Amino acid sequence: MSTFVLIPGACHGAWYFDDLVTALRDHGHRAYAYTLTGVAERAHLAHGGVNLDTHIADVCAALATIPDADVILVGHSYGGMVITAVADRMPERVDAMVYLDALVPRDGESCWQLVNDEQRQWYLDVDDTGYGVPALPFFDDRASAHPLPSLLQRITLTGDLSTVRRRDYAYALRWPGESPLRRSYERVRDDPAWIVHELDGAHDLMRDNPDDLVRILLDAAAH
Template sequence: MSTFVLVPGACHGAWCFDDLVTALRGHGHRALACTLTGVGERAHLAHGGVNLDTHIADMCGVVAAIPDDELILVGHSYGGMVITAVADRMPGRVDAMVYLDALVPRDGESCWDLVNDEERQWYLGVDDTGYGVPPLPFFDDRASAHPLPSLLQRVTLAGDPGVRRRDFVYALRWPGESPLRRSYERVRANAAWRVRELDGAHNLMRDNPDDLVRILLDAAAH
């Protein structure tokens, strides 16, 4: 049995993984989806000081409370920033990592650094608070504003976290250039990664749920 910890992308809460969590539990695994501080049902905690470090601390706390079994971190979109840092801060604790159309940062990089100009323009369209990035029109109705500082802060990574396996899942049906393309190009020829392309939009949990279940189960297999 593995334990999957799923981290959503910008503006989304744990609910975006509801179907995946149910399917993974149906296969006998533990699965826990989390909502980051200041987002989704935790939007009431949003303030100008919520940043990437806040979200990393959120998930380090979650991981620390999980029994010491085979742990698989799953990050969607912005969630890739978070899971990368969590594995780095807890070396030897994470068995595998799955990036669902997600950012793959290196030391000193921010979300802003990795995405394209169109995505950056979205980040800059903050709401009246001055720090909330509003959800895009095609997001789920439950989506909330996302704290801008978390998209601008550079991640600090120390070295090799000792992860057995890394998977990257790339969504092919973006309406224009994918803001995740740089991350995809970074890993697709790397023998240390398993890279898959799916004919779905960025919300792969909605468009390709069966494919994702198979990929996650495969990541848990030795």
């Protein structure tokens, strides 16, 4: 039995992983998805001070409540920023990592720096609060604005991921234009320390490639 901790991307909540969590539990694993502060059903906690550090603290606190388990961290999109930092801060708790069309940052980089110009333009189109990045029209109806500071703040990493047993990257091939995750994908594509999967789906891999994701996660859990 493995323990999965799943972190959604910008504007989305834990519900984004409902089907994936159910599938993992049906295979006998523990699986927990978390909504980050200020997003989705926790949007009432949004304010100008919610940043990347807030979201890292969210997940570190969650891991502290899961006793005696080496976890497999799973991050979608912006969630890659969060799981990278959590693994850096709690390396003794992380067994494997799976990036689902997600950002792979290095020390000192921000989400803003890693994406493309089209994505940056979306970030700047903030709502009336001045710090909320609105959910895009095609997002799930439960999606909310996302705290802009979390997308701008540079990540602080003190170590590396070499202690993690396994790292997987699932790359979505069917973006309608240039993928804002392409830089992250190219960063790991030829790295022998990573297992890279190219999937014939759009960014919402949970919708387009559910069976592939279950297979990838179950493989990541296998020792």
